[in-house]
Amino acid sequence: MASIKTKxxxxxxxxxxxxxxxxxxxxxxxxxxxxxxQVAEMAVQEMPKEWFEINGYLKIxxxxxxxILSPNPEIGQNVRTSMPMIVADELEIDWKDVLVEQAxxxxxxxxWQVAGGSRSISSSWQSLRMAGATARQMLKEAAAKAWxxxxxxxxxxxxxxxxEVSGNSAGYGDMASAxxxxxxxxxxxxxxxxxxxxxxTSRKNVDGxxxxxxxxxxxxxxxxxxxxxxxxxxxPAFGMQLKSFDADSAKQMPGIKDVFSLKIYDDDFKxxxxxxxxxxxxxxxxxxxxxxxxxxKKALKVEWENAPEVSVGMSMFGNExxxxxxAGLENSTNHRLKMEELNxxxxxxxRKDGNPEAAFxxxxxxxxxxxxxxxxxxxxMEPMNFFANVTDxxxxxxxxxxxxxxxxxxxxxxxxxxxxxxxxxxxxxxxxFGRRLYGHFMVEVAAISQKVKAPVKLVYSRxxxxxxxxxxxxxxxxxxxxxxxxxxLTALHVKTGGIPESPLFANRFPAGALDNYLAExxxxxxxxxxxxxxxxxxxxxAGAEQSFLDEVAEAxxxxxxxxxxxxxxxxxxxxVGERNDYDAxxxxxxxxxxxxxxxxxxxxxxxxxxxxxxxxxxxxxAQVLDIAMEKDKPVVQKVTTAIxxxxxxxxxxxxxxxEGGVVDGIGHAMYSAITFKDGAPEQKNFDxxxxxxxxxxxxxxxxxxxxxxxxxxxxGEPPFPPIMGALxxxxxKATGQRHYHQPFITEKQVLx
Amino acid sequence: xxxxxxxxxxxxxxxxxDPSTPMLWVLRDHIKLVGTKYGCGIAQCGACTxxxxxxxxxxxxxxxxxxxxxxxxxxxxxxxxxxxxVQKAWLEIDVPQCGYCQAGQIMTASALLKRNPxxxxxxxxxxxxxxxxxxxxxxxxxxxxxxxxxx
Numbered sequence: 001m002a003s004i005k006t007k008x009x010x011x012x013x014x015x016x017x018x019x020x021x022x023x024x025x026x027x028x029x030x031x032x033x034x035x036x037x038q039v040a041e042m043a044v045q046e047m048p049k050e051w052f053e054i055n056g057y058l059k060i061x062x063x064x065x066x067x068i069l070s071p072n073p074e075i076g077q078n079v080r081t082s083m084p085m086i087v088a089d090e091l092e093i094d095w096k097d098v099l100v101e102q103a104x105x106x107x108x109x110x111x112w113q114v115a116g117g118s119r120s121i122s123s124s125w126q127s128l129r130m131a132g133a134t135a136r137q138m139l140k141e142a143a144a145k146a147w148x149x150x151x152x153x154x155x156x157x158x159x160x161x162x163x164e165v166s167g168n169s170a171g172y173g174d175m176a177s178a179x180x181x182x183x184x185x186x187x188x189x190x191x192x193x194x195x196x197x198x199x200x201t202s203r204k205n206v207d208g209x210x211x212x213x214x215x216x217x218x219x220x221x222x223x224x225x226x227x228x229x230x231x232x233x234x235x236p237a238f239g240m241q242l243k244s245f246d247a248d249s250a251k252q253m254p255g256i257k258d259v260f261s262l263k264i265y266d267d268d269f270k271x272x273x274x275x276x277x278x279x280x281x282x283x284x285x286x287x288x289x290x291x292x293x294x295x296x297k298k299a300l301k302v303e304w305e306n307a308p309e310v311s312v313g314m315s316m317f318g319n320e321x322x323x324x325x326x327a328g329l330e331n332s333t334n335h336r337l338k339m340e341e342l343n344x345x346x347x348x349x350x351r352k353d354g355n356p357e358a359a360f361x362x363x364x365x366x367x368x369x370x371x372x373x374x375x376x377x378x379x380x381m382e383p384m385n386f387f388a389n390v391t392d393x394x395x396x397x398x399x400x401x402x403x404x405x406x407x408x409x410x411x412x413x414x415x416x417x418x419x420x421x422x423x424x425x426x427x428x429x430x431x432x433f434g435r436r437l438y439g440h441f442m443v444e445v446a447a448i449s450q451k452v453k454a455p456v457k458l459v460y461s462r463x464x465x466x467x468x469x470x471x472x473x474x475x476x477x478x479x480x481x482x483x484x485x486x487x488x489l490t491a492l493h494v495k496t497g498g499i500p501e502s503p504l505f506a507n508r509f510p511a512g513a514l515d516n517y518l519a520e521x522x523x524x525x526x527x528x529x530x531x532x533x534x535x536x537x538x539x540x541x542a543g544a545e546q547s548f549l550d551e552v553a554e555a556x557x558x559x560x561x562x563x564x565x566x567x568x569x570x571x572x573x574x575x576v577g578e579r580n581d582y583d584a585x586x587x588x589x590x591x592x593x594x595x596x597x598x599x600x601x602x603x604x605x606x607x608x609x610x611x612x613x614x615x616x617x618x619x620x621x622a623q624v625l626d627i628a629m630e631k632d633k634p635v636v637q638k639v640t641t642a643i644x645x646x647x648x649x650x651x652x653x654x655x656x657x658x659e660g661g662v663v664d665g666i667g668h669a670m671y672s673a674i675t676f677k678d679g680a681p682e683q684k685n686f687d688x689x690x691x692x693x694x695x696x697x698x699x700x701x702x703x704x705x706x707x708x709x710x711x712x713x714x715x716g717e718p719p720f721p722p723i724m725g726a727l728x729x730x731x732x733k734a735t736g737q738r739h740y741h742q743p744f745i746t747e748k749q750v751l752x
Numbered sequence: 753x754x755x756x757x758x759x760x761x762x763x764x765x766x767x768x769x770d771p772s773t774p775m776l777w778v779l780r781d782h783i784k785l786v787g788t789k790y791g792c793g794i795a796q797c798g799a800c801t802x803x804x805x806x807x808x809x810x811x812x813x814x815x816x817x818x819x820x821x822x823x824x825x826x827x828x829x830x831x832x833x834x835x836x837x838v839q840k841a842w843l844e845i846d847v848p849q850c851g852y853c854q855a856g857q858i859m860t861a862s863a864l865l866k867r868n869p870x871x872x873x874x875x876x877x878x879x880x881x882x883x884x885x886x887x888x889x890x891x892x893x894x895x896x897x898x899x900x901x902x903x
Contacts, residue, residue, distance in 0.1 A: 076850030214787015430852030663888025
């Protein structure tokens with residue numbers, strides 16, 4: 001066992017109302033059943049008469065039930081199941097005796113209560129384990145005290161404390177009261193990996209039953225006595241602002257309480273990128289029901305005007321910067337021309353190894369290809385929404401947010417309340433994908449509730465959601481490769497940029513594998529707001545790079561996996577440069593695994609196969625995608641994925657997430673785009689914005705995890721970026737046509 | 753405003769709303785059955801799917817005035833104890849990621865199996881094509897529909 005210093009405080013829970021003590025019954029083992037035939041058999045166990053708080057992550061009932069608080073926002077990555085699994089394993093409790101609750105935002109107790117950067121598990125791995133191990137130790141100490149025996153002789157297994165020599169034994173529930181009085185140990189023993197009994201085993205989603213029976217779970221489901229519904233009208237185009245409005249007829253409509261304009265932030269408000277909104281002044285329509293406010297909004301008579309250029313002071317993780325949002329109404333056709341123009345000039349050199357100019361001059365073959373991708377809307381199925389109840393001295397917020405911790409200061413400042421008077425609770429969230437990192441809607445609803453002195457739920461319509469901004473940026477890249485007379489890759493040059501950010505990761509593979517390497521980038525300002533979208537920047541550059549390597553392999557007459565393995569061998573044995581940020585051995589490991597699992601070497605088996613591999617969020621993913629032609633239409637038959645993300649907590653749920661990444665990546669590369677005409681997005685709902693549908697998903701997806709003892713790394717994002725390359729490469733095999741510009745469907749309609 | 757007597761999940765509910773109000777919002781805001789989800793409001797995503805009689809319909813495009821005597825079933829009323837074969841299959845396959853679209857998926861799938869107890873893969877794809885899952889659980893949904901069909 002590994003001894004580890006504890007950092008667990010004893011601060012009390014925020015009292016939770018959903019678990020009243022005494023006398024209640026609830027079905028719980030339903031979800032823990034592994035065998036299908038047991039699913040319908042609902043065990044009912046009485047709730048404890050009393051709960052004892054052991055630490056900020058768990059409380060134990062007098063009957064041995066354990067409630068574990070899951071600290072992080074649940075956006076579909078399944079942390080509400082996997083985080084408590086980690087606590088439960090170290091606590092040594094049977095998973096069927098565990099109840100899970102969402103923890104509120106509590107920056108004293110928890111760290112990184114953020115659903116971002118694929119970091120939920122990795123950043124809390126130690127603290128979750130410590131929470132469980134500390135409680136286990138305190139239970140042991142309570143038993144040692146009660147039985148007057150040395151604590152070292154007591155074992156704790158599956159919720160039971162035993163002292164073999166004396167024959168004493170007790171359940172956790174029996175010792176919970178005494179354990180809650182024990183001082184928090186300064187050091188605890190964590191389990192070895194071989195001792196895990198819950199981590200690494202598949203457990204069902206703890207919210208599964210509520211989901212399939214339609215119980216209230218999501219932000220949009222929040223109902224409160226006296227609650228009003230608000231909806232917002234924002235400018236129809238980026239580069240516009242509110243001039244004036246006439247709400248007389250809207251105010252006369254049934255159920256409408258008020259219509260007013262609202263300024264979100266004062267001009268001197270020091271915001272971060274996570275607070276920003278393109279539309280700082282909006283019209284609020286407030287009423288009794290959702291349909292009524294949506295109808296009344298249509299009756300508003302609004303005059304919009306062109307907005308001036310603005311320069312906004314922003315802080316990003318401690319860095320102060322000025323971000324410029326130019327005036328004007330932008331168009332997608334101009335965007336593309338501008339990006340091509342910038343990419344034709346010299347960019348900012350971010351990394352240069354060796355002498356790439358000479359290598360290109362001496363090359364016997366030079367390959368040059370350009371790639372692009374459009375703006376995308378996140379389109380979480382649950383549109384942006386939030387609930388707030390603000391009184392004179394307190395603000396309660398409840399709803400879907402990926403960044404409660406980062407939004408709290410902005411809300412407190414906007415309301416003029418001390419930060420400790422702002423309480424934020426997360427609901428389950430109908431998708432995140434990065435969109436809910438940007439919580440302006442929380443500030444909006446808090447300001448509305450404060451103004452009207454009532455509990456308010458703010459609801460964005462799909463059109464509001466899709467036309468509000470925070471899009472995935474648009475990108476462009478050109479890759480060049482130099483081959484010598486023996487078809488060796490002697491130099492690689494990438495020049496890339498985007499609106500408004502560059503997708504370049506200059507120190508990632510294939511940097512470090514080539515003597516001559518040049519990476520340049522550029523950016524273009526825009527008033528269209530953008531933000532992180534599942535695997536930011538990687539979600540474009542991975543597909544471009546991996547498509548390009550496929551062409552390099554073809555030109556060199558090499559197998560595309562072998563070409564990558566050769567480069568990785570070089571990076572492992574004799575790396576170029578010192579800033580390479582990937583582990584070449586683990587990178588090669590996933591390629592070897594996908595090669596084996598896809599039976600790559602046994603030939604194409606009648607399939608048109610494309611391969612791709614990428615590293616991001618500290619994890620490695622390789623994918624092989626198989627396409628069969630059916631009546632001249634390419635159909636994705638199978639995707640084989642190999643992942644190295646260290647220890648996997650909940651394998652079946654991790655597989656589900658990886659499958660989702662595959663479908664999501666194929667969908668966005670093939671079908672999706674936001675385009676602009678005179679500043680206005682041309683797609684505002686799913687009639688014009690294409691998302692992948694059932695019939696377009698792969699017929700089967702197989703996922704394999706590398707088995708190792710490395711602490712967990714990211715999983716939500718890494719399977720998403722590389723599949724776009726595998727798709728493009730397989731499409732080429734199937735149709736003879738290379739794809740360079742997303743969405744591929746606009747280049748030529750290929751997928752059935 | 754007008755009064756409607758609606759048969760929802762085997763009970764009669766009297767509500768007083770504007771006749772143009774879509775059933776989606778009648779269910780969510782007035783009857784407080786929030787399992788039926790809002791996704792697009794234009795019958796493009798399927799999150800709001802309910803049963804009107806035996807048919808899966810998009811409740812966001814169904815005005816309350818068009819319901820009449822027809823029986824409405826929502827996800828909350830699909831089974832008494834959450835043990836409809838489709839719900840059980842969904843749990844067995846552990847389909848959901850975020851879970852938001854799944855009520856609509858289940859309502860479409862259960863209507864499909866009622867009229868076609870043993871659908872082919874293509875029939876499943878065709879029937880389910882109007883239900884978007886943004887998390888990409890399509891392969892699991894198909895497996896779950898087949899599992900339910902076999903049970």
